[in-house]
Amino acid sequence: LAEAGIDLPDDRVLASGDALVKDGKRKATELLQRAERPTAIFCCNDLLAIGALQAAKELGLLVPEQLSIVGFDNTILATVTEPPLTTVSQPTEEMGKLAVDLLLSQLKKEEGGSRRTVLQPELVTRRSTAAPSNE
Numbered sequence: 001l002a003e004a005g006i007d008l009p010d011d012r013v014l015a016s017g018d019a020l021v022k023d024g025k026r027k028a029t030e031l032l033q034r035a036e037r038p039t040a041i042f043c044c045n046d047l048l049a050i051g052a053l054q055a056a057k058e059l060g061l062l063v064p065e066q067l068s069i070v071g072f073d074n075t076i077l078a079t080v081t082e083p084p085l086t087t088v089s090q091p092t093e094e095m096g097k098l099a100v101d102l103l104l105s106q107l108k109k110e111e112g113g114s115r116r117t118v119l120q121p122e123l124v125t126r127r128s129t130a131a132p133s134n135e
Contacts, residue, residue, distance in 0.1 A: 012038065016048055024051020025058075032059050032067070039067065039132040046071035046078045049085055053128065064130035074124050083127035091119045 001008050014030065016023040024043055031038055032055060043049035049071030053063060061067045063083055071078055074089035098117055 016044070019045055019048055021047050021051040021054070024048030025055045026051070028052035028055035029059065032056065032061065037067075040070070040129070041067065042070045042072075044072050046073045046075045046085060046087055049087065049128075050077060050081055053081055053083075053085070063128050065133070068129040068132070070129060078124070078126065081128070086126045086129040087124050089122045089124050091121070094119055 012031070014027045016027050024047060027048070028041055028051060031041065041049075041052050043052055049069050052069045056063050056067050056069065063069055069085065071085050071087040072090075074087045078085035078087045098119075
């Protein structure tokens with residue numbers, strides 16, 4: 001958002017608690033009932049995003065026409081929602097391989113020191129997102 005020059009006020013970032021569907025629904029309802037309703041919600045996991053989809057539906061909002069929703073993790077559930085959920089996929093297989101390699105090198109007491117590895121996530125675009133309308 002910062003790179004795009006978009007300001008995100010602190011009151012638009014809500015902690016979810018247990019990160020379950022019911023928490024996503026509760027927090028999304030809170031956001032969507034504000035006078036200045038968001039055009040998009042990004043959730044830190046797919047379960048929260050599914051709750052946000054439920055909240056939008058109960059409030060009579062059309063996804064993605066009136067609200068875009070994005071999750072994170074690309075779980076199998078993201079493919080069975082209506083609409084299917086746009087989400088961020090992490091390279092879990094590569095993460096697992098790197099973790100095993102690191103563990104093995106520590107068990108062998110190899111000198112490697114501390115290292116930082118950055119893996120590239122992938123946006124998986126489905127039907128829960130669209131460009132904002134000019135309402």
